[in-house]
Amino acid sequence: MAEKNHVLNPAETTIDPPIVRIKPVQDILDLCRSMSFWPMTFGLACCAIEMMAVGMARFDLARFGAEAFRPSPRQADLMIVAGTVSRKMAPAVVRLYEQMPAPKWVMALGNCAISGGPFSFEGQYGIVEGVDAIIPVDVYVPGCPPRPEGLLEGLFALQQKITGRRWWPLPEKAVLS
Amino acid sequence: MVFEWVHLAIVLFLAAGALLGALPLVASRFLAPRSSAKDLGLPYECGIRPHGPARVRFGINYYVYALLFLAFDVDVLYLFPVAVYYPHSPGWTVFWEFIVFLGILALAVLYFLKKGVFTWPRKITF
Amino acid sequence: MSHATERLLIDLCRQSGKCIVHNPCYPITGSCVDISIDAPTLLDAARLLSDLGYFLEDVTAVDVSEGIWLIYHFDRWEASQRVTLRVFASGEPPSAPSLSAIFQGADWHERECFDFFGVRFDGHPNLKPLLLPDDIEAPPLLKTSGKRSVLGLIPIERWVEDSTKIRGAAS
Numbered sequence: 001m002a003e004k005n006h007v008l009n010p011a012e013t014t015i016d017p018p019i020v021r022i023k024p025v026q027d028i029l030d031l032c033r034s035m036s037f038w039p040m041t042f043g044l045a046c047c048a049i050e051m052m053a054v055g056m057a058r059f060d061l062a063r064f065g066a067e068a069f070r071p072s073p074r075q076a077d078l079m080i081v082a083g084t085v086s087r088k089m090a091p092a093v094v095r096l097y098e099q100m101p102a103p104k105w106v107m108a109l110g111n112c113a114i115s116g117g118p119f120s121f122e123g124q125y126g127i128v129e130g131v132d133a134i135i136p137v138d139v140y141v142p143g144c145p146p147r148p149e150g151l152l153e154g155l156f157a158l159q160q161k162i163t164g165r166r167w168w169p170l171p172e173k174a175v176l177s
Numbered sequence: 178m179v180f181e182w183v184h185l186a187i188v189l190f191l192a193a194g195a196l197l198g199a200l201p202l203v204a205s206r207f208l209a210p211r212s213s214a215k216d217l218g219l220p221y222e223c224g225i226r227p228h229g230p231a232r233v234r235f236g237i238n239y240y241v242y243a244l245l246f247l248a249f250d251v252d253v254l255y256l257f258p259v260a261v262y263y264p265h266s267p268g269w270t271v272f273w274e275f276i277v278f279l280g281i282l283a284l285a286v287l288y289f290l291k292k293g294v295f296t297w298p299r300k301i302t303f
Numbered sequence: 304m305s306h307a308t309e310r311l312l313i314d315l316c317r318q319s320g321k322c323i324v325h326n327p328c329y330p331i332t333g334s335c336v337d338i339s340i341d342a343p344t345l346l347d348a349a350r351l352l353s354d355l356g357y358f359l360e361d362v363t364a365v366d367v368s369e370g371i372w373l374i375y376h377f378d379r380w381e382a383s384q385r386v387t388l389r390v391f392a393s394g395e396p397p398s399a400p401s402l403s404a405i406f407q408g409a410d411w412h413e414r415e416c417f418d419f420f421g422v423r424f425d426g427h428p429n430l431k432p433l434l435l436p437d438d439i440e441a442p443p444l445l446k447t448s449g450k451r452s453v454l455g456l457i458p459i460e461r462w463v464e465d466s467t468k469i470r471g472a473a474s
Contacts, residue, residue, distance in 0.1 A: 013214040020207045029208060072222050087436045092224025098214035099222055125443045126435055 034159040036065040040076030044083030047110035059148035073099040084112035085128040097135045105138040339389040362412035368450040371397040398423040419444040
């Protein structure tokens with residue numbers, strides 16, 4: 001990305017592994033954590049609307065345990081970066097990521113958070129082209145904006161990353177009649 | 178003190194309550210990963226570095242609430258001995274004295290009502 | 304109504320001697336009054352419009368070959384009677400008086416113009432970048448090539464040089 005104007009400071013976080021490392025216990029804890037994410041609402045742009053739609057009745061996120069959206073990073077474990085991150089906002093994103101306690105995960109929702117989306121061009125002066133330039137991302141959900149089902153699939157992919165398997169049935173192929 | 182099983186139950190209840198509070202803290206210290214970062218300890222979570230002093234001027238018109246509280250607190254203090262004596266008192270005398278006392282308190286409430294203390298947006302002018 | 308505003312603005316500008324009235328062409332531009340004034344008159348014109356009940360809609364700028372052209376839009380609440388004022392930001396760095404004492408909404412618009420065009424506003428209470436980070440080097444919307452002239456941006460038939468020629472303005 002074009003960074004000749006200024007420097008992006010990525011997040012400096014070190015995560016120490018737990019003191020007691022008994023695998024079955026950690027597996028159970030990972031399962032519990034992945035079934036009850038507390039997302040931090042980081043809706044910056046249009047993808048925030050999709051995130052709100054997921055939290056609402058039709059594409060209910062509460063079915064999968066993640067309906068407790070916390071505005072404070074200190075009470076959240078999943079940071080859903082939904083929208084365009086501008087260079088002015090980048091230090092705030094980094095600071096909030098650093099203020100999240102471990103274990104923490106990041107979902108980049110939408111093309112702007114993945115790679116700058118429609119704003120990535122030669123000579124981009126104001127937008128961070130991809131939030132993974134400043135914080136480590138665990139799951140990428142493409143789309144502009146992604147469908148709410150896309151966010152749910154991203155959640156399932158994150159659960160698979162943490163626990164090792166997918167817990168929900170795959171969507172059936174649509175039958176065109 | 179004679180040992181009774183209910184005492185043990187109370188002590189166990191106290192211990193269980195303390196454990197309920199302490200167990201998640203201790204367990205997370207041992208079972209969860211720990212994160213350490215540069216800006217982890219910032220006092221506010223707005224994303225911006227806090228600037229300016231933490232002491233701000235407190236609105237002086239909140240003193241009315243302190244005044245109200247003090248007045249009724251002292252009234253309640255006076256009412257404690259009344260409450261103790263009331264079941265043993267003969268006749269209606271204590272009752273009417275009590276009503277007079279409460280009536281004077283109600284006058285104070287009426288005064289503050291007219292001053293506009295109980296409606297929030299109005300500025301208190303004395 | 305807009306003619307009255309135009310007349311008042313022209314009378315104001317006549318004291319400083321310089322203004323150029325454009326034919327606003329409402330169906331194309333949406334403006335009822337379109338006047339180019341110079342920077343010292345801007346504050347008086349803004350005060351006049353504020354007294355007449357106009358609110359500030361927008362402060363924007365165009366990078367033309369003659370310099371930086373600031374464009375102010377004012378409008379009214381009751382009916383759409385948009386007034387456009389055009390001012391050249393002069394000097395090095397380009398600067399213009401700030402309207403934030405008269406219209407508080409100009410504060411952020413002027414910060415945005417400072418951000419993207421580098422225009423300094425004299426008398427602005429807080430001239431910091433609004434949308435771009437503080438450490439940006441060059442204002443992004445300044446053209447490096449392909450600058451047009453104002454004559455190209457407003458068609459020549461819309462320029463009315465002599466303000467006495469139009470619509471019986473009081474002299």
